Amino acid sequence: MAEPSGDRGNEVTGPPRAGWPTLVLLLAACYAVAAVGGLAAADAGQTYWALAKPSWAPPGWLFGPVWTVLYGTIAVAGWLVLRRSAGGHAVAMTLWSVQLALNLAWTPLFFAADAYGLAFVDICLLLVALTATVAAFGRRQRAAAVLLLPYTAWVAFAAALNLSIWLLNT
Template identity: 70%
Template structure:
């Protein structure tokens, strides 16, 4: 018996860790790019007419920090142990991430609340497809995206309320 099997397992494990780090870096890069493209989102948010149920501005940072982590881990679970080809699932994951990235500059920098609402609705559709496809590969990956979907649904309602109150 040789040590090839343990060495191979170690290489796979290391590759899996690097993949997770890369996915986390990608998701947090999307967050950083969105933040850079918004200017001073906090001041803009505070200046808007908002529904009475709108959360305080300070809440968004911590919530998104956790959600971007779960978005990355969900993708990692699907790529790491796919049951069948995961390409389609990852294409949809990428689409929802791009729509996520687009929302902040459209809403905050451009002040296009209606277009931002369209974007977030498309994000919800892409996210629903992603969850369904992820569920075929790893149920845990799909479940990790549920809090994200709930938050984006809430954000869509908030976006709509702000759009209606500020037009």
């Protein structure tokens, strides 16, 4: 009997590769990035309020709740790729790790170092890595790619905000 046609990259073949402990580890990694960012931005509220910002800039209190949700979706997306892939997920998870490392670097650059230009370069690299991650995840597990779309939109918005703040405060 012939195999059904369709997107084989989203097929589950064999037992799941990653169980709940893997999800917990990915959540821990993502929220560790959040915690380091929180430490780097300890005075972020004061810094953010003191900056010249565009009229479309969101209030500072909004970033915490948004990032809390996004870090959860980043972890779940990675877990879905590991759980559903029948191997060959090294490139996708390497990209996932690169975007998370670039995410980690942004907050200290922007808030602790006040290096708005370097932060903008970092967030642009993050956006490129994240777009590549979404594409790689889409080939492995479509739901994982979809989970990263709000994150991608937020990073694109944050990049525009970063650029605007950099230009307004130079």
